[in-house]
Amino acid sequence: MAQNDNESRTFDVLPDPADFRDRLYEPTLIEVPPRIDLEEYKLIKVPILNQGSEGACTGFALATVANYLLRRRKIDPDELPVSPRMLYEMAKRYDEWPGERYEGSSARGAMKGWHKHGVCSSEIWPYVLNKVDRILTSDRIDDAVRRPLGAYYRVNHKDLVSMHSAINEVGILYVTAVVHDGWYHPTPEGVIEPSNKKLGGHAFTIVAYNEDGFWVQNSWGVEWAKDGFALLTYDDWLENAMDVWVARLGAPIRLRSAKATATSLSDNAGKAQVYTFSNVRPHVICIGNDGQLSREGTFGNTEEDVEQIFTNDFPRITEGWTKRRILLYAHGGLVNDRNAVQRVADYRPLLLQNEIYPIAFIWKTDFWTTLTNILEDALRRRRPEGPLDAAKNFLLDRLDDAIEPLARTLGGKSQWGEIKENGILATKNTEGGGRILLKHLDNLLTANSDIEIHLAAHSAGSIFLAPLTQLLATSGKVETGPMKGKPGYGHSIRSCHFWAPAITIELFKETYLPVITNGALKHFDLYTLTDKAEQDDHCANIYHKSILYLVSNAFEEIMRIPLIRDFGKPILGMAKYVADDVELTELFKQSKANWYQAPNNLPEGEIGASRCKGHGDFDDDRLTLISTVTRMLRKEVPNPELEFQRSADSMKDEREQLDSLAKV
Incomplete structure (x- = not known):
C-alpha cells in the first residue's frame, strides 16, 4: 500500500458506551x-x-x-x-x-x-x-x-x-x-x-x-x-x-394491511419494527430541541426527508383517491415518542381508508414521567413516615391545594414552560420542523389547490399547532400572537379538532380565533371533559384532579391561591373556563364551531360522540376519533377500521397492579 x-x-x-440492556x-x-x-x-x-x-x-x-x-x-x-x-x-x-x-x-x-x-x-x-x-x-x-x-x-x-x-x-x-x-x-x-x-x-x-x-x-x-x-x-x-x-x-416479510403495520409496531410485537418503518415513516415528522428536526432515532428526519413526504410519498400513497386530504396532527405533552408513533400507526388504517393522509409531529414531550416524579416528591414533603393517621382524613380535601405550589417550585412550571416553548419554536424558529413542513406544504398546495387541510391536536398539541396555523391560514401579515408581523401563506383549513386542549384561552384567541372568524379556518370542533369528569380525574393518584387543573392552577404564569385568587390561568380544554367566556360562548352559537363535552351518550358515528372519562383518554377513544373523521368527511364513516394497540406504559401499569395484589 x-x-x-x-x-x-x-x-x-x-x-460503545456501557449499556446493560445489551x-x-x-x-x-x-x-x-x-x-x-x-x-x-x-x-x-x-x-x-x-x-x-x-x-x-x-x-x-x-x-x-x-x-x-x-x-x-x-x-x-x-x-x-x-x-x-x-x-x-x-x-x-x-x-x-x-x-x-x-x-x-x-x-x-x-x-x-x-x-x-x-x-x-x-x-x-x-x-x-x-x-x-x-x-x-x-x-x-x-x-x-x-x-x-x-x-x-x-x-x-x-x-x-x-x-x-x-x-x-x-x-x-x-x-x-x-x-x-x-x-x-x-x-x-x-x-x-x-x-x-x-x-x-x-x-x-x-x-x-x-x-x-x-x-x-x-x-x-x-x-x-x-x-x-x-x-x-x-x-x-x-x-x-x-x-x-x-x-x-432475519426473515423478510411483507405486511399488506395498515392494521398489520400497527400491530407489528406495538410493544407486544417486540423487535419487529423493521417491517413497519417503511409504512409509518411517510406520516411522521420528528421534532427535537428548539423545535428543530430531530435526526436521531428510528424516525429521525432531515429537511430532505420532509420534502420526500410531499414530492414522493404523498403522491404515491394518494394515487387514485377521489378526494385528497392532509391531516396535520400533534400529540399531547404526556406522551413519549414510542407511544406517539404507535398512535399514528393505530390511526393510519381508518384515515387512509377514508382518503385522509396523516402527518404527525412527534415532538419529544413525555412530561408524564417528569410530572410523576415531581408529584411524588411533593407528596413526600407533606406527609410523615409510615401510614397516615385516620384522624387526619379531613386534610385530604386540602391535599391538592398543598401539592400545587410544591409541584410548581419543584420543576413543574419550568418543565411545562419548556414544552410550550419547544412547540412554539417548531414554527417560530426559521429552521424549525413546523416551518420546514410549511414551506413544502405550501409548494404542494400552490400546485394542487383542491387538497383539503385538516388539523387535530390532543392537549399540548394545540399549542404546537398554534403558530403553524397562523402562518398557514393568514393572508398578509399576522397581526397577533407568536408569529406577529410574519407574512402568512394564505391557505384555507377545512377543519380543526381539539381534544382537551392545553392551550390557554388567551393564546387561542391570538392564534386560532382570527382565522376562524375570517373564515380561513372553515370549522372548529372542541372536545373537553365535563367539569365533573375533570375533577374526578387524577394525576398518578397523587393530585386528584385532571392534568389541566394542575397546569392551570400551578404551572402557568398566574398561580391559583386559595381565598386570594381562586382561579388559575383559563385553559381552552377546561369546561368551566369555556362556559364563563363571553367571546367563546358567542363562537359556539355559530354553525362554524361546536363544543362537545365528554363522556356523553351520543351513538357511534354521530359527530360529538365521546366516552372519555379522563384527560388521557381522548387520543385512544374510538368514538372520539370516528367523530373527528366524520366531521372531516362531512358524511358517515362506513365500516370504520380502528383498533388501538396497548402501549408499554399500560402493560407496565397492569403488571405493577398484579404484583401489588400478589403481595396482599
Whole structure:
C-alpha cells in the first residue's frame, strides 16, 4: 500500500458506551476446532471493500458481515452487495452522540441501524467517497426490508473462548479496536506487527483464526496486507480491542394491511419494527430541541426527508383517491415518542381508508414521567413516615391545594414552560420542523389547490399547532400572537379538532380565533371533559384532579391561591373556563364551531360522540376519533377500521397492579 494512502486514512470509530440492556452472547456446546482456515473462508468470495479516506469503516465492516451472511444463507442466497453507505449513515443516526454531521460512529450504532431499518443494496444506495447522501428514499426503504437483521448479541471482547465459539456458530464477527502503525506495514505473510504508535478506532471483521491470532478482513482494498486480509495476534487484540458483535439474518416479510403495520409496531410485537418503518415513516415528522428536526432515532428526519413526504410519498400513497386530504396532527405533552408513533400507526388504517393522509409531529414531550416524579416528591414533603393517621382524613380535601405550589417550585412550571416553548419554536424558529413542513406544504398546495387541510391536536398539541396555523391560514401579515408581523401563506383549513386542549384561552384567541372568524379556518370542533369528569380525574393518584387543573392552577404564569385568587390561568380544554367566556360562548352559537363535552351518550358515528372519562383518554377513544373523521368527511364513516394497540406504559401499569395484589 502506498504511504500517501496510509496518511489519508481516518480512524474515528467510537467505543460503545456501557449499556446493560445489551444481550450478551453465551458460548454453547458447539465444537470449536483448533483453527478455521482462511482459505476456506475465501471460497465464499465475500467482496473486499475499500472505504477510501472517509471514516466510514463501521458501515463497511458491517456490510462485509451482511454480504457474508447473505451469501451463506441456505435458502435464497444473495450475492448482491449491500450498501455500506446506508449502514454508515444509520450508524450515525443511532449513536449516543448528537447529530449526523461528523465522521465516525460506533459498532452499536451500526447494529441498531441495521436492526431498525434493514439494509438495501449498494446499487440503490451507492457509496461515493465524501458525497453527502442521507436520504432514506422509498426505494431504499422498500429494498432494505428484504435484508433484515435477526438476533444479535454483544460478545465479551476479552473472552477468547466466547469469540471462538461465536465465530464457529456464525462464521464472522463484527469488531472494533484501536489500531496502530503496524496496520500500515503488515509482513508479506499478512501479519500485523505490534507498534506503540496508536492511530485511533477502526472497525473490521474477524473471519478465521489459528493458534497465533485472528484473521481479519479489512476495508482497505485488495492491495492491503495479504489480498485484503491480515493476521492480528491475540496479544495485540487483547491490548487494543473495543467491541465485538455477532449476528444472524432475519426473515423478510411483507405486511399488506395498515392494521398489520400497527400491530407489528406495538410493544407486544417486540423487535419487529423493521417491517413497519417503511409504512409509518411517510406520516411522521420528528421534532427535537428548539423545535428543530430531530435526526436521531428510528424516525429521525432531515429537511430532505420532509420534502420526500410531499414530492414522493404523498403522491404515491394518494394515487387514485377521489378526494385528497392532509391531516396535520400533534400529540399531547404526556406522551413519549414510542407511544406517539404507535398512535399514528393505530390511526393510519381508518384515515387512509377514508382518503385522509396523516402527518404527525412527534415532538419529544413525555412530561408524564417528569410530572410523576415531581408529584411524588411533593407528596413526600407533606406527609410523615409510615401510614397516615385516620384522624387526619379531613386534610385530604386540602391535599391538592398543598401539592400545587410544591409541584410548581419543584420543576413543574419550568418543565411545562419548556414544552410550550419547544412547540412554539417548531414554527417560530426559521429552521424549525413546523416551518420546514410549511414551506413544502405550501409548494404542494400552490400546485394542487383542491387538497383539503385538516388539523387535530390532543392537549399540548394545540399549542404546537398554534403558530403553524397562523402562518398557514393568514393572508398578509399576522397581526397577533407568536408569529406577529410574519407574512402568512394564505391557505384555507377545512377543519380543526381539539381534544382537551392545553392551550390557554388567551393564546387561542391570538392564534386560532382570527382565522376562524375570517373564515380561513372553515370549522372548529372542541372536545373537553365535563367539569365533573375533570375533577374526578387524577394525576398518578397523587393530585386528584385532571392534568389541566394542575397546569392551570400551578404551572402557568398566574398561580391559583386559595381565598386570594381562586382561579388559575383559563385553559381552552377546561369546561368551566369555556362556559364563563363571553367571546367563546358567542363562537359556539355559530354553525362554524361546536363544543362537545365528554363522556356523553351520543351513538357511534354521530359527530360529538365521546366516552372519555379522563384527560388521557381522548387520543385512544374510538368514538372520539370516528367523530373527528366524520366531521372531516362531512358524511358517515362506513365500516370504520380502528383498533388501538396497548402501549408499554399500560402493560407496565397492569403488571405493577398484579404484583401489588400478589403481595396482599
